[in-house]
Amino acid sequence: MILSRGWLLCVAALACTAVGAQASGPREDEVYAARVSRVFDGDTLWVKPLEGGRYRKLRLDGIDAPEICQPGGATARDMLAGRVLDQVVQVRVRRYDDYGRGLAHITHQREDIAGWLVARGLAWSYRWGRNPGPYAKQEASSRSAGLGVVADPAAELPRDFRRRHGPCPLP
Template identity: 65%
Template sequence: MKPWWVSLGMALLVLSASAQEFPRRDEVYSARVSRVFDGDTVWVKPLAGGPYRKLRLEGIDAPEICQSGGKASRDVLAQRVLNQVVEVRVRAQDDYGRGVARIVHQGDDVAAWMVSAGQAWSYGWRRSQGPFAEEETFARAQKRGVFKEAAPELPRDFRKRHGPCPMPPRG
């Protein structure tokens, strides 16, 4: 007969393995955008109640707030969604504790809209050009937003060279 802790360990192992086979369901809710931090980060208040939540738009990388085009990117996003009701689909958490979310406003994917407006890059990795490659190609061809510059610096390259932007004063 096996000791009780061996059986418990096996049961936990099976539960852990089965949990990995069935990914967590996306969290979906309606919310009001209460703050736009930069071109890819917002704070929302769920309409059903609960705490404010900090979200990062999935699939894009907007200029850092202290980078060329950063304030314009933030302002364009704020003009579109600040104080507006949006549909939120949180898909994951990032390294900073933000929910990584698809946000829809009036039927438009806000991230795709930001890239089309030239206010963000489609977030590519490895050999992928990211989910909004077509929107980025369009914005570049039209010389919109950050793509007015001949060679705009990717935000990740900017962060590598300068680190994070200092936090702006609250007030």
């Protein structure tokens, strides 16, 4: 089968476009410095990379903070905002979730922000299966110290809250 020159050029152009789109798209294991521009809730924020580029929506990896309409949700958001809003942070994106958010390990002044939240009882270590998650020790310490929502035996894990109530209404 003989293909016309125009057809070959078209196929080559499409291949280059696809490769270019992949190269400029989100990358896993990406590390950069950024300024926090918005804190949406206790585990989701927006950053602007210092090197330039678009704003990026990130979720703190390894934790689950109360939903904004759940008891403790506004407190978690406000504490996170008080710690990092308008501050320069270091971001390491592990992967991207189904919503396009980067699951990120974020540090500010060399402190792990997710661990900081869990140690204050403002979020739970993210569990899967029988694994208690990466911040289980901080969660146990905050629970035994009576700190935050994790110390309340009646508190509902955010994923259970979302399952029962659906997403919180947008503000």
